[in-house]
Amino acid sequence: MKEFTGRFAVVTGGGTGMGRELARQLAAEGCNVAMCDVSQKNMAETVALIEEDRPPQGTRVTTHIADVSDESQLQRFRKEFEEQQQTDKLHLLFNNAGIGGGGSFVNDPREEWERTFNVCWGGVYLGCRTFLPLMLNADEGHIVNTSSVNGFWASLGPQVSHTAYAAAKFAVKGFTEALVTDLRLTAPHIKASVVMPGHIGTSIVANSRKVMTGTDADELSGEDIERARARIGRMGLDTAQLTDDAIRALAAEQHRRFLEEAPTTAAEAAKIILDGVKAERWRILVGADAHRMDELVRADPENAYEPAFFERLIQEVGWKLGG
Structure with missing residues (x-):
């Protein structure tokens, strides 16, 4: 899919961060966008930014409240998408929504752990289940699932538990890689890509806290x-x-x-992702830190969770730590 003009796209988590920037850049190319989020206020801000960008005349942008971990809400989103976008076809599916939390399998509440896992993994799985029929109707399609560098390195360092998010992102990565062959055999007009961002400048920290506790x-x-x-x-x-x-x-x-x-902005990340889709790359690393982390983990997997490995990684990717 070399261009997005006139296509139809679904973006989950479109209220902030990479989801917002994906929606903006898609609309700027004349792609019709339906975004979902748990915050109508955030989506309204995204729409205002899109309008300021002055997308091509006739470009449809719609917003839909949906918790991606709830299949019934995604099914309602799909129905609204068909009605408001006036189509039974979908070309681009960006399963982007995600939250953090539930770091420790031992010390954190089961509810928090499962909430994180169900949004970050369940949202991808249910998103694909829900929208695949519309993609089968299209002449071509592309599923883009957001994993993370934590989908190949399950850590934030030796002093921090990080099980729920990392487990979910590993699941997204494995599922998407398996989809590459599955779709090639069963629906060859649909491609699949896994996105693995490094540190991207988004509001995921604050958004996760808001989702978990309802407070700032x-x-x-x-x-x-x-x-x-x-x-x-x-x-x-x-x-x-x-x-x-x-x-x-x-x-x-x-x-x-x-x-x-962050070393990479959300807008920069969205461009890298969309360029990767146009190039039909199934594996999209986002940010120089993601590329270097991938190299380091592949070169020394046995020691990837040792303190010395973490110190080297921090020095080489240039992350800033501290209070």
Whole structure:
């Protein structure tokens, strides 16, 4: 699919981050876009940005409230898509929505662990199940599933538990790689790509907290603060002097750093993804850090979870750590 003009695309998680930028860049090329998110406010902001970009006349952009971990909500989204976009065909499916959380299989609540897994993996699986019939109706199609560098390196470092997100992203990667052969045999007009971003400047930290707790960093409940304090303690840091306000400030700073100090912006990431789709690449690494991490893990998989490996990785990919 060398161009997107006149095509129909679905983007999950279109309210912020890479989903927002994918929707903007697709619409700018004259692609009709239907996005879903759990926040109507965020999607309205995306639509306003698209309108400022002045897409080609006749380009349809629609918004739909849907939690991608809930199949019934995705099925409602598909029905709305057919009605509002006036089509029974879909050319591009970007299963992009994701959240963090549920880091420890031992210490974190089962509900949080499964919420993260069900959004990050279930949203991809259910997205494909829900929209595949419309892609079968099209003359050509492309499924684009967002995994992560945590889909080939299941860690944030030796002091941080990271099981739910990493397990989900490994599942996305394996599923998409298997789809390459499956589609070649059963629906050769549809391609599949797995996207593995490194550190991209998005609001996933704040969005994840909002999804999990319904609050922003400065509104954390007493229970949320104590859980955050326990996690900091498990990282080997002294929490005795940390007040509740200090915990809130750390949460806000974590969001700011992740968004503003990333080596790759969401807009840059979206362009890399769309260029990869046009080139029919099934494996799309996003960011120089992702490429270098991939090289390091492949070269020394046995030691990939040792502290010395992490120190080398941090130095070579240029990530900034700290409070």
